[in-house]
Amino acid sequence: MRLLTTCSHLFQFLLYLVLLLLLSVPNVYSQSVVTSNQVAKEGDGEVVIPCDYSQVNETPLSVIWNEVNESGETNTNIIVNDVMTVNGRYSLRKSPGNADLVITKPVRNDTERRFKCEILLQRRKFIQSDPSMLTVYYLDEPVLSASASSVYEGESVTLTCSKPDGDPDPSITWYKDGQALSTTDTTRFTTSEDALEIHIEAATAADGGRYTCKAESDQFREEGKNSNQIDLKVIYIAITFESQGGTATCTAKGNPIPSSLMIHKNGEMNDKGELTASVKINEEICKADITCSAENGAVSATETLKTCKTVPSSCIALTTGMFFVGVFVGCIGLAAGLIGYFRIKQKKSEAMRSTDTRKHDTYMKYIADTSDENHTYQDLQHTKEETAYINARAGNYHHK
Structure with missing residues (x-):
């Protein structure tokens, strides 16, 4: 029993020593370097593959970027490091906790290339990231051709759009005079199964115009790539x-x-x-x-001239008669207008006669004419020169 107790204590002591020894060594394997796959388009200015070593507790001695194969093994020389920060299209962009690989002007041949970031610590210890794969999408311009650029009305013509190379696989859209063309309109033309050809059996004036085709894909949906333009002329x-x-x-x-x-x-x-x-x-x-x-x-x-319609003589006579009736009615209307005008003018003149009795300096005596019962006060007010004001106050009347 004492022997077993002694062995148990010895085992616990050894385990404690092992744990103490492990804790005294930098925990290299618990630290990580993080990177990620990246996507770019051919023609972009640059693509950045990140390398985040902010979780590393030690200050790294060096940062190295290598290209690796599918198995993660290095298959080329060092691309960039702290000493060689620029190497052709590749450069190292550093910031606290980060050392990113920058590739300028990515091309389609860069697609599916794999890169690995390595951090060198003291005691020649390396911490490596998982491989980061680069994918570069691309799309070529389609080329448009025609069996003839000028045809007579009724002749046939075929327009062909060569399918361009691209990743992802592109689709084709036809345009005429800047407007999308429905390739399902079989009354005007027929198309091939892949919509790369338009065949017009009997050209009409409506078929003439400016044709283009446009290649698009999920990655090039907005900009796409336009073909050359063909101006189809239909002679008619x-x-x-x-x-x-x-x-x-x-x-x-x-x-x-x-x-x-x-x-x-x-x-x-x-x-x-x-x-x-x-x-x-x-x-x-x-x-x-x-x-x-x-x-x-x-x-x-x-x-x-298939229909020849003459104007009947009765219509001519009727038109002439209506003309003279119109002239006669116009003259009557003009005369009536003139008469009305002068009558309105006369009434306006009478309305201008004043009955303002406050103007004492222009009063004149009123002499009643008993021989004419129709001789009124208003008749005496109006003169050709000006309006005369009549003093009609008591005591100023005289009778003949």
């Missing part, structure tokens, strides 16, 4: 020849713009213009062969 000419209101008018439009426009009557030119021409309609014209022709240097077209 269109004529409209109609009669209305006693006139047959012919108009033309096309690409190129029409250079001449002519109306013929039985083969002889009747009128000529650039974009429009017209001829008066009568029974003789309607019985003749009336055509309109136009050309623009590339194509020409002729249109026959």
Whole structure:
């Protein structure tokens, strides 16, 4: 029993010594260096891979960045350290507790490269971070081509957008005159399964315009990459020849713009213009062969006047009669207006007669005329020169 007790005490003593010895040695393995994977785009100014050693209790003697393989083994020389802080595109950026690796102008070949940060302590002890992997996304510009840049109306044409290289895999969007083009509109054109081709079976004037394609991906959703521009020209000419209101008018439009426009009557030119021409309609014209022709240097077209509507003579007589009735009514209205004007002017003149009896210096005596019962006070107030004020106070009346 005593032997067992002695052995137990000895074991406890040895365990205490081991623990004391371990506590006297710097706890290197409990300290960590933290880094993380990073993502960049090709064309960025720089990408920073962090190295955080703020949990290390000792002041490091040196910081070293190495490139490692998938297994974490160093496969190149030192990239940067405290002595060589700049090495081509790589540089060491230090701050208290941090020693970051800076890579300027990352390129697609930098993707999936792995880097490790090492901290050198006293007694040649190293603390290493886990490998940090760099991913660089990229996207090339698509290239647009066409089977022909200029086609006649009714001909076929195919536009092809080459799918660019990119990570992640890009998608393609078509644009016409700056507006997104719906590739599901099968009434106008057909597209390939991957939407890299647009085939127009019979081109129309509406198909002409400026075409581009744009490559986009999750990492390049906002900016994307635009292709070159192709200006598709559809050569055509269109004529409209109609009669209305006693006139047959012919108009033309096309690409190129029409250079001449002519109306013929039985083969002889009747009128000529650039974009429009017209001829008066009568029974003789309607019985003749009336055509309109136009050309623009590339194509020409002729249109026959299909509807010839003359203005009936009864309508002309009615229009003339209405004109004279309008003149007569206008004259009556003018006369009535003048009469009204002078009557209003006369009333305004009468309204200006004053009955202000306070102006004693202009009073005149009132002499009653008993022979005329209609002779009133107001009649005596008005003169051609000015308003006369009548003294109508008691004692100033005189009778004839």
